[in-house]
Amino acid sequence: MEQAEAQAELRRRALDYHAQSPAGKLSVIPSKPCKSQDDLSLAYTPGVAAPVREIAADPEKAYDYTGKGNLVAVVSNGTAVLGLGNVGTLAGKPVMEGKALLFKHFADINAFDIEVQARDAEHLIDVVAAIAPGFGGINLEDIAAPMCFQVEEALQKMLDIPVFHDDQHGTAVIVAAALQNALELQGKVFKGVKVAIVGAGAAGLAIAKMLRALGVEAVYLSDVHGVLHAGRSDLTHWHQPFATAPAHWTLMDMLADADAVIGVSVRGAIPEAALSGLAAKPVIFALANPDPEIDPVAVKRLRPDAIMATGRSDMPNQVNNVLGFPFLFRGALDCRASQINQEMLLAAVDALARLAREPVPEEVQQAYGFSGTDGLSFGPEYFIPKPLDPRLRQWVAGAVSAAARKSGVSRL
Incomplete structure (x- = not known):
């Protein structure tokens, strides 16, 4: 009975959290001022024509004059959402918004959630390829197998930006x-x-x-x-x-x-x-x-x-993807990588494994309710870093960028 009551309370709190105004978990915040007529003339017409001409002459200039280099599309067709299965594109939107929130919170990456009502794998491939020019990376999410393999492989061949299926x-x-x-x-x-x-x-x-x-x-x-x-x-x-x-x-x-x-x-x-x-x-x-x-x-x-x-946060050794995808993309975007390859993945594995053996900072100990000699240290109940460890960005993203440069997929 206690477990049922706890689940009901969690459901209520989760619904309240998502419904609180404004509904959902994302909003768009301008990164440049737009408070005066001069600002407006720079942000839009006539000033915006200047970067348009630069990018038309050299597409790489998009990284200099737009947010492309720090923007990821979180794409799903809703066919394998969490453990809930094929709930559909709209029902999957809270998860995709959550993914975008985690990108921003943990790695300062802007992300748009894009739910695609795709007829089949070929349709999904076409849609993602068509929108890809505006993004620095594509995070495929909650797409059922074997379609996910087909979609990822096709897009990786077609695009010159990282395409990454996080569930894999x-x-x-x-x-x-x-x-x-x-x-x-x-x-x-x-x-x-x-x-x-x-x-x-x-x-x-x-x-x-x-x-x-x-x-x-x-x-x-x-x-x-x-x-x-x-x-x-x-x-x-x-x-x-x-x-x-x-x-x-x-x-x-x-x-x-x-x-x-x-x-x-x-x-x-x-x-x-x-x-x-x-x-x-x-x-x-x-x-x-x-x-x-x-x-x-x-x-x-x-x-x-x-x-x-x-996979639970209330038990030791939570295996959680938030330890990986924000920092894999951070590392890839930082060096303008054309893909996330096996060398970059192996570098992330090594960085995570090594970080877990390091002394745990007091701020991380306190975030998880520990302090002093009774805190977290490498052993049977702590052999993978905690998601709230601020060192993850430096360790994992840095290792990923270095591997990208060494393997020849970095463009910086």
Whole structure:
């Protein structure tokens, strides 16, 4: 009853928060004065003709005379919104507004939320490509698989600005950084461990790809139809490279002796019965929100040697994309990168993993209710930085910019 009451209270507060005048979470604030006739003549006609002519002669001048270089489009078709599924473009708007708010708050990036009622992948691609010239980057959000793969790949080939599907790569970056540190705490490293990923959608596939790039050889995935193996005829070409399990495996076989289990699925997707069969000192990430794939209380009781992360802010080790996307884009925009490539993603992983090992400033301790010797320090209940850590921008964005320059995609 208490849980139901708490959920009802949260719902009421959330609705009040969004409805407070002005409704929603975004507004447009002018960055230049417009208080006099002279201001008006510079902001619009006739003065605005001067930058128009400059940009017409050299499109790169748009970065000098407009907000393009610090503006990201948050684009969704509403087909995979949070854990709510295909709720539609309009119902997804609060999430996209929230994403834009986080861009601004954490990385001082301006963002517009753009909800597209797209007929199919080709239509969505055409719409985004058509509006892209006005933006410095495109953040694709809450687009169901496999459409999200098709849309991102096509736009990355067509456009000369970063196109980034956060549900894939943002999640993969945070998971990889957290897993690197969690394995270290358990006396393990990427090479030689068995990783079982429960959920083979956008996030699951991106995590598998990232872990392979970091040296994990034994990565296995499952979806609602079972473990991914080469004998399945229902897999897309994006899934096929990860269909490496033996054909006879069940979910319990995939989880047996796993050093790490990563849930990017739904509540109950990781059975408690599998806990006893995991490797010694396992790492368990149950990232479904608001209800993890397995109850953390049960994990602590049944496998006290495990360390754990969830997607919830009220539990230790929250794996949250806000640790990644604002700073990935900040780093990319700062050096005017033409894309966010694998080198930049790996640099973000390394920066996040290293930052978690640094002493935590007092201001961060206080923000999370800690102080003194009882505060946050690298260990089983703190192996990924907290979202309110002000060092994230410097560490992650700086590493991303450096990787962009080194890999040749920076234009500054």
